[in-house]
Amino acid sequence: MKMAPEINYPPAFPGLQGSFRVQNEAATTEEERECLESCKSIKTGRPPRHLSLRPYSPNSSLLVATTDLESDAEIVRVTSPPDGNPAFLPVYRSGSCSEIGPKPFMEDFHICIDDLSNHLSATAGAFYGVFDGHGGTDAAFFVRDNILRFIVEDSHFPNCVKQATRSAFLKADQAFADDSSLDSTSGTTVLTALIFGRILLIANVGDCRAVLGKQGRAIELSKDHKPNCTSERLRIEALGGAVYDGYLNGQLSVARALGDWHMKCPKGSPCPLSAEPELQEIVLSEEDEFLILGCDGLWDVMSSQCAVTIVRKELMLHNDPERCSRELVREALKRNTCDNLTVVVVCFSPDPPPWIEIPTSKFKRSISAEGLNIIQQALVHAGRGTYLFDDVVSELSSLCIF
Known part of the structure; x- marks a missing residue:
């Protein structure tokens, strides 16, 4: 995350049962009715401030050398069809890697939960997130620790997970502002992936990106919320904001974020810097092989298709999503990224991808x-x-x- 000119974290989600791996308002009646028709399936903790900023850093000798890369064949924005094998159910397994990169401080956080049933009774699924902080670590740390709780405690959950997720982002933003022990001027982008059975729901605020690997093709499941993006610029200007040299009001390089309350209007009022997530829901099929969640430190120097190509080749070599995430980080550092790096790779099968004829x-x-x-x-x-x-x-x- 750009602004103008392994840590042992305490357990998150104190209200949920079990443990998991952590590294590094209400809708209108019409909205509720529409949401319920479309859905066919499916005490805020106070984290300590100013944690140690030294991230987990994998030994470079453990990183696998990059193979020859195929790249940018095409990048498409489509959803997986709900057909195919009706008996198919994905098996979730993930790996992650974070590096401080060339920056003096590490402000990224992420979370990987491969089995939600260990935390939510009678709820089978998985949850992943990448949180790219800026102006300090408070916002990213707070959202990382609380966003899932806000989702599952929402009145729409689990009947309408999309509406529950949308409400959770806004509630998390306001709860962060209300916590006087935290620096409300810090901010964070938020990218989450919530999976129930074959349903994958991506929620995004900011410029982290979710990319699906589908038989070797890159399917972008989120949009980068940059101030220069036409739709974001129009929204910003309609609400009285401005874009200067790619920065929102000359200060921030993203058009949406949680936190940054020094740049926001009073609670409940629309403002140029939005906390409203964009949602993308797809039905996973056997062709969907893996998901990449990455902060902008990765995408600044690598295309979506190139990342998918790297991960697929690595999985065919060793079938280890952890090593795949390390390889993406290593390659981004090789390409001289200027930011912190966080990557999560989620596989949907216990087997490596097949060869493509x-x-x-x-x-x-x-x-x-x-x-x-x-x-x-x-x-x-x-x-x-x-x-x-x-x-x-x-x-x-x-x-x-x-």
Whole structure:
């Protein structure tokens, strides 16, 4: 997270039973009716302030070397169809990695719960989240510790998980402001993934990103809430805000966040900096292999398709999501990311992804070295960034004959 110019954490969710791995308002009547029709399935703790800021840092010697990368074939925004094998049920397993990167302080937090039934009676599912803090750690720490509790205690849960999640984000934002022991000027982006059976619900505020790996293709399940995004800019300006050099009111590089109450209007009033999450719900199928949740420190230097390609190749080598998350962090550091790094990889099967058979084309496509040079110059002049150029050239090289 940009603003202008392994820790042993105490147990979270004190009201829930069991333990889990932690590393690092109400709707209108019409909304409720619509939500209930569409749903066919399915005491705030006070964390200590100013924790040690030294993150868990995996030994670089343990990181697997990057294999040759295929990249950016295409990035699509679609939902998985509800057909396929009706008996299919995903098996959740996850791995995560956090690194401080080049920044002086670590402000990222995340959470991985592979089995919610250990914490919520008669509730089978999984929950994951990435929280990219800025202006201090208070907001990210508070939301990490409380967001799931706000979801499950909402009156809409479990009949309408979408509405419960939307309400939980807003309640968490206000509860954080009400806690006088915390610095309400700190802020955080929030990206969560809640899974019940085959239903995957992504909720996002800010510029973390959720990407689904579907038979080697990257499916983006969230939108980066950047102030320069057309829809966000229009919303900001309609509410009296402004965007200067990509920053909301010249201060913040995201258009949505929890916390940052020095930039928000009085409670209950619309304001340019929103805590309202965008939701994406899909039905998982056998083609959906894994999910990547990452902060902007990853996506600043890597495309969604490149990340999916790396994870899929790593899973085929060792089938370990923890090592996959480490490899993404290692690759982002290699590409000189300027931010903290947090990555969570969630697999939906106990088996590694299968090999994909690519049909042989009747015609061979070729391109000369001169042609590649022209493409390079065009991308450079277009300002697409060197990491995207490397991905495109790698992809072209794998498809073309010289």
